[in-house]
Structure formats: C-alpha cells, structure tokens
Amino acid sequence: xxxxxxxxxxxxxxxxxxxxxxxxxxxxxxxxxxxxxxxxxxxxxxxxxxxxxxxxxxxxxxxxxxxxxxxxxxxxxxxxxxxxxxxxxxxxxxxxxxxxxxxxxxxxxxxxxxxxxxxxxxxxxxxxxxxxxxxxxxxxxxxxxxxxxxxxxxxxxxxxxxxxxxxxxxxxxxxxxxxxxxxxxxxxxxxxxxxxxxxxxxxxxxxxxxxxxxxxxxxxxxxxxxxxxxxxxxxxxxxxxxxxxxxxxxxxxxxxxxxxxxxxxxxxxxxxxxxxxxxxxxxxxxxxxxxxxxxxxxxxxxxxxxxxxxxxxxxxxxxxxxxxxxxxxxxxxxxxxxx
Amino acid sequence: xxxxxxxxxxxxxxxxxxxxxxxxxxxxxxxxxxxxxxxxxxxxxxxxxxxxxxxxxxxxxxxxxxxxxxxxxxxxxxxxxxxxxxxxxxxxxxxxxxxxxxxxxxxxxxxxxxxxxxxxxxxxxxxxxxxxxxxxxxxxxxxxxxxxxxxxxxxxxxxxxxxxxxxxxxxxxxxxxxxxxxxxxxxxxxxxxxxxxxxxxxxxxxxxxxxxxxxxxxxxxxxxxxxxxxxxxxxxxxxxxxxxxxxxxxxxxxxxxxxxxxxxxxxxxxxxxxxxxxxxxxxxxxxxxxxxxxxxxxxxxxxxxxxxxxxxxxxxxxxxxxxxxxxxxxxxxxxxxxx
Numbered sequence: 001x002x003x004x005x006x007x008x009x010x011x012x013x014x015x016x017x018x019x020x021x022x023x024x025x026x027x028x029x030x031x032x033x034x035x036x037x038x039x040x041x042x043x044x045x046x047x048x049x050x051x052x053x054x055x056x057x058x059x060x061x062x063x064x065x066x067x068x069x070x071x072x073x074x075x076x077x078x079x080x081x082x083x084x085x086x087x088x089x090x091x092x093x094x095x096x097x098x099x100x101x102x103x104x105x106x107x108x109x110x111x112x113x114x115x116x117x118x119x120x121x122x123x124x125x126x127x128x129x130x131x132x133x134x135x136x137x138x139x140x141x142x143x144x145x146x147x148x149x150x151x152x153x154x155x156x157x158x159x160x161x162x163x164x165x166x167x168x169x170x171x172x173x174x175x176x177x178x179x180x181x182x183x184x185x186x187x188x189x190x191x192x193x194x195x196x197x198x199x200x201x202x203x204x205x206x207x208x209x210x211x212x213x214x215x216x217x218x219x220x221x222x223x224x225x226x227x228x229x230x231x232x233x234x235x236x237x238x239x240x241x242x243x244x245x246x247x248x249x250x251x252x253x254x255x256x257x258x259x260x261x262x263x264x265x266x267x268x269x270x271x272x273x274x275x276x277x278x279x280x281x282x283x284x285x286x287x288x289x290x291x292x293x294x295x296x297x298x299x300x301x302x303x304x305x306x307x308x309x310x311x312x313x314x315x316x317x318x319x320x321x322x323x324x325x326x327x328x329x330x331x332x333x334x335x336x337x338x339x
Numbered sequence: 340x341x342x343x344x345x346x347x348x349x350x351x352x353x354x355x356x357x358x359x360x361x362x363x364x365x366x367x368x369x370x371x372x373x374x375x376x377x378x379x380x381x382x383x384x385x386x387x388x389x390x391x392x393x394x395x396x397x398x399x400x401x402x403x404x405x406x407x408x409x410x411x412x413x414x415x416x417x418x419x420x421x422x423x424x425x426x427x428x429x430x431x432x433x434x435x436x437x438x439x440x441x442x443x444x445x446x447x448x449x450x451x452x453x454x455x456x457x458x459x460x461x462x463x464x465x466x467x468x469x470x471x472x473x474x475x476x477x478x479x480x481x482x483x484x485x486x487x488x489x490x491x492x493x494x495x496x497x498x499x500x501x502x503x504x505x506x507x508x509x510x511x512x513x514x515x516x517x518x519x520x521x522x523x524x525x526x527x528x529x530x531x532x533x534x535x536x537x538x539x540x541x542x543x544x545x546x547x548x549x550x551x552x553x554x555x556x557x558x559x560x561x562x563x564x565x566x567x568x569x570x571x572x573x574x575x576x577x578x579x580x581x582x583x584x585x586x587x588x589x590x591x592x593x594x595x596x597x598x599x600x601x602x603x604x605x606x607x608x609x610x611x612x613x614x615x616x617x618x619x620x621x622x623x624x625x626x627x628x629x630x631x632x633x634x635x636x637x638x639x640x641x642x643x644x645x646x647x648x649x650x651x652x653x654x655x656x657x658x659x660x661x662x663x664x665x666x667x668x669x670x671x672x673x674x675x676x677x678x
Binding site for chain 1 (some may be wrong): 342343344345346347349352353355356359360362364365366367370371373374375376378380381382383384386388389390391392393394397398429430432433434435436437438439440441442443444446447450451454463464465466467468469470471472474476478480482484
C-alpha cells in the first residue's frame with residue numbers, strides 16, 4: 001500500500017496536490033484546499049466555484065437510488081458548499097458519464113430532481129458534458145456569488161467564540177441505517193434527511209448578512225471532521241459539550257432500535273449538510289433569532305473555541321477525549337464500503 | 340435499444356435535456372447546447388464556463404496513456420473550448436475519481452501535465468474534488484473570460500462568408516492510427532498532435548480582437564460534425580472544397596502507409612483542436628496575417644457559407660455529397676470502441 005493513494009488517504013493526497021499546485025494566480029482569493037474557490041472577476045460580487053462527483057457503487061447504488069433523488073443529492077452537496085460561504089448559488093454545469101443501455105427516462109428523472117432543487121434555490125443548469133461509461137458518474141460544478149463584505153470561510157474563528165450548528169446532527173446517518181435495516185413509518189423524516197437533504201442556503205445567507213460570524217463550514221463529512229477543518233484553518237482548538245449536541249428524537253429512536261451510538265451518529269455520521277459556525281458570545285442570540293425568523297431553522301450552541309494547544313476535546317464522553325475522525329473516502333474504500 | 344440512451348444518441352440526448360431545462364435564468368447569455376456557457380456576472384468582462392470528462396477505457400487506456408499526457412489532454416480539451424469563444428482561460432476545478440491502488444506518483448504526473456498546459460495559457464487550478472473508483476475519471480471545469488464586445492459563438496455566420504481553419508486537419512487521427520499500427524520515427528509529429536494537442540488559445544484571441552469573424556468553433560469532433568454546429572446555429576448551409584483542405588504531408592504519408600483515406604481523416608478524424616471560423620471575404624486576408632504574425636499558425640480558406648436550403652456540400656468528392664457525420668459518443672460506444 002506504500003506509495004498508493006490508499007496509503008496517503010484523501011486529505012493527505014489533497015495536501016500533496018495543493019503543495020504542488022499552490023502558486024499565485026490572478027484573482028484567486030481562496031484556492032485549493034477549501035470546498036469552494038473564491039474568485040475575483042472584477043465585478044461587484046465575488047465568484048464562488050465548487051465541484052462534487054458522485055460515483056455509482058461508491059456514493060450510491062443504482063437499484064436503491066431513484067434518479068430524481070440522485071439529481072437532488074448532486075445538487076444538495078454543491079448547494080451546501082455555496083451555503084457555507086454565505087453565498088447565492090447561480091449556475092451549474094453537469095458532467096455525466098452514462099451507460100448506453102440506460103433508459104432515457106432515467107436521465108429525465110435525474111434532471112428533474114437536479115433542476116427542482118437548484119431552481120428552489122435560484123440556480124439553473126447552464127451547460128455540461130456527456131460521456132459513455134459502464135457506471136453512472138455525475139459531476140456537478142456550481143458557481144455562485146457573494147457580496148465582497150459578506151464572505152465567510154473556514155478560517156477566522158477566535159478564542160472564546162461559541163461554536164454553533166443549525167438543525168440537528170446524525171439524522172442522515174440514522175436514516176441511512178434505517179434504510180439498511182427494516183424501516184418503519186416513524187423513520188420517514190430521517191430517511192428523507194438521508195435521501196433528499198435540504199442544503200441550508202438561506203440560513204447561510206442570513207448568517208452572513210447578520211454579521212458577527214467568524215468562520216463557517218457545511219457538515220458533509222461529520223461534525224468531528226468538519227470542526228477539524230475550522231480549527232486547522234483558524235489555528236484554534238475546540239471544546240464540544242456532548243450534552244449540547246442537537247440530536248433529534250427520531251435519531252435517538254432509530255439508534256436505540258438498531259443498537260447504534262447516537263453520539264457517534266452525531267459526531268461522524270456525515271451528510272447532515274447543516275452549517276457549523278463560530279461567533280462571539282455577544283452575537284449568538286441575535287444570529288439565532290435572525291436565522292429562526294427567516295427560515296424556521298434552529299441554531300444550537302455546542303461548544304467553544306479554545307487555544308490550538310488544547311486540541312479538539314469532547315466533554316461528557318470520557319472515553320473519547322479526541323473526537324473520532326470524519327469520513328475519508330479512500331480509507332472507506334479500503335473497507336470495501338459503498339452507500 | 341428503444342428508449343435507451345444508445346437509441347437516442349449523444350446529440351439527441353443533449354437536445355432532449357436542453358428542451359427540458361431551458362428556462363430564462365439571470366445572467367445567462369448562452370446556456371445549454373453550446374460547448375461553453377457565457378455568463379454575465381456584472382463585471383467588466385463576460386465569464387465563460389466549460390466542462391469535459393475523460394473516462395478510462397472510453398477516452399483513454401491507462402496502460403497506453405502516460406499520466407502527464409492525460410493531464411495535458413484534459414487541459415487541452417477545455418482550453419480549446421475557451422479558445423473557440425476568443426476567450427482567456429483563467430481558473431480550473433479538477434474532479435478526479437481514482438482507484439485506491441493507484442501510485443501517488445501517477446497523481447503527481449497527472450497534475451504536472453495538467454498544470455503545465457494550463458499555466459502555459461495563463462490559467463491555474465483553484466479547486467477540485469477527489470473520489471474513489473475502480474476506473475480513473477477526470478472531469479475538468481474551466482472558467483475564462485472575454486471582453487463583452489469580443490465574444491465569438493457558433494451562431495452568426497452570414498451568406499457568402501468564407502469558411503476558414505487554423506493549422507492542418509486529420510493529423511491527430513493519423514497519429515492515433517500510427518500509434519495503433521507500428522509507428523516510425525517520421526510519425527512523431529502526428530503522434531504528438533494526438534497525444535499532446537495544442538489548443539489554439541492565442542489564435543482565438545487574435546481572431547476575436549482583429550474583428551470581422553462572424554462564427555467560430557473548435558474542431559473536437561471533426562470538421563464535418565463541427566461545421567454542422569455552425570450551420571445549425573447560424574441557420575446556414577456550407578460548401579467545402581475538398582481540394583482546399585489543409586492536410587499535412589505526414590498525415591498523407593501515414594494514411595498512404597496504413598491504407599486510410601486522408602479525406603476521411605480530415606473530415607471526421609476528430610481531436611484536431613484547430614479553430615474553424617467564418618468571416619467576410621474582405622476581412623480574411625487581414626485575419627490570416629494577424630494570426631500568422633502573432634502565432635505563426637496558418638489560416639486556410641476551405642469553403643463558403645451558403646443558404647441553409649443547400650445543406651452542407653462537399654465539392655470534389657462526388658460520391659460523398661453529404662459530409663460524413665462527426666463523432667457521436669454513444670454511437671461509438673455501441674461499436675465497442677475505446678480510444
């Protein structure tokens with residue numbers, strides 16, 4: 001395994017690529033290493049550009065994923081990246097590799113789901129590319145924009161800031177587990193959270209406009225992994241109070257029924273597509289009120305930004321001082337997993 | 340096959356998708372159906388966005404394609420799309436699906452080739468995405484920009500305009516054929532044209548700046564297919580003089596040796612990545628001189644824009660009044676081909 005991608009891991013490989021390619025380039029405010037590039041095209045707003053690829057057999061199984069939902073998922077992952085910057089999604093390019101034997105109605109339904117979610121957030125498909133392949137590969141590039149003053153990134157968290165999260169944690173992972181087992185009617189909301197996640201675009205915009213947020217990221221890999229990105233970029237540590245983590249009743253119920261640890265679902269279940277952000281304590285109440293008024297979404301304080309030397313600590317779970325890591329795509333591959 | 344993608348074909352599928360998705364969207368000057376989207380972000384220049392996916396076993400074979408050359412190819416295909424609009428390439432997002440067993444040095448070499456060609460044209464990688472997969476999939480999104488007045492598209496060819504092409508035709512296909520057979524030292528330039536094509540970025544900019552060009556496209560599918568795009572978008576026909584087609588001496592030599600038809604290579608060999616454009620006769624000499632002075636590239640007049648009702652006619656090849664079609668990825672797939 002030495003010298004292979006599996007040996008290096010996803011984040012190791014990204015760091016290696018970034019180190020090779022990072023060079024000054026005109027108009028690039030934020031480049032490789034973030035989920036979203038920030039570009040200055042000389043206009044009144046900054047341009048955001050993000051891309052995400054979904055591979056059949058790796059990120060989804062064709063027989064278990066209706067094409068509308070795959071289209072929605074591809075849109076959601078990218079919309080969530082734009083949301084994390086406080087941006088407005090605008091234009092999408094869709095690159096698809098498709099088997100020639102695929103029914104045309106599959107393609108119709110895929111675009112139906114994709115376009116419905118993009119359209120709900122004001123974005124539209126403006127181009128793309130088609131290729132043949134034995135497996136479906138869907139790669140979406142999403143462009144957005146943001147006011148120059150309103151951009152939020154992973155860096156910027158300050159000592160003493162509170163750590164906050166929108167919505168609830170672990171529900172997507174609970175929904176996935178319920179689907180894998182024997183789902184009941186009570187699991188519908190959790191299953192929907194997994195199959196048709198709702199990116200927090202409006203929440204991100206409200207947080208950016210309200211002022212006071214110091215760092216933000218969307219929760220795609222799981223709280224543990226994504227919090228680590230904020231800490232690294234901000235050169236800070238963090239203390240998370242497990243008792244404060246917002247875990248929904250249905251998530252607890254599914255975990256109990258299937259013998260899963262709800263805390264683990266919340267910390268590293270992944271794909272919640274909620275927003276994780278930091279802000280000074282004095283601003284949090286106002287931010288919470290603004291998000292609730294505009295969207296109905298809850299904001300929960302779950303911890304505090306600490307000095308870098310304290311690392312990331314989880315309070316209330318003594319056997320887990322260090323939060324377990326987030327998803328690593330290549331490590332997952334070694335375990336032969338597929339969702 | 341009825342109801343499948345193979346039955347509909349690539350261009351049929353694109354038309355179907357475009358018909359479903361085409362709706363007014365803010366800031367979109369040119370959307371689905373062109374190789375490159377043209378977006379108005381409110382700045383001094385228009386934004387260009389294009390994407391192209393290369394799939395292992397379909398567009399390339401891993402054991403025959405050194406990773407540097409694959410990186411260059413991915414860059415070249417997209418640079419050529421920006422060149423066709425007269426644009427300046429700026430920022431690239433790279434989405435890669437990679438087998439975990441792939442050596443890290445493969446990834447290094449891929450980015451080496453990609454970045455070298457992007458950098459030679461003033462563009463830089465600003466972000467991307469990594470996924471696991473058993474086959475390599477490389478999807479590149481390239482953003483560029485162009486002065487508002489200088490944008491060139493496929494539409495706009497006018498009756499009586501001359502049809503012109505940069506460089507030579509069929510050389511990439513000849514190089515591919517030579518590689519498949521038993522290449523000799525004399526084939527080196529043709530093989531290089533196939534493995535490491537040079538997109539005509541500077542030529543496109545010079546043509547756009549000189550004024551007078553009415554329509555332009557890059558030759559990725561082959562002259563026959565790409566000329567059809569200009570004719571359709573411009574609602575015009577075309578007459579091509581086969582005797583005028585610029586076919587290089589090495590292309591003729593390889594064709595002769597391997598029993599291939601040089602005319603077929605020139606018309607539908609594909610991947611020449613030259614620029615095909617139309618302009619009034621009175622402007623052509625000035626355009627030719629400007630391109631030659633700035634780049635050393637030749638410009639050859641190969642025919643004339645005719646009324647739509649005359650269709651596309653090939654003069655000097657009596658048994659082929661209608662040019663053979665260009666590449667169709669899904670039709671090719673049915674033949675089980677892979678390059």
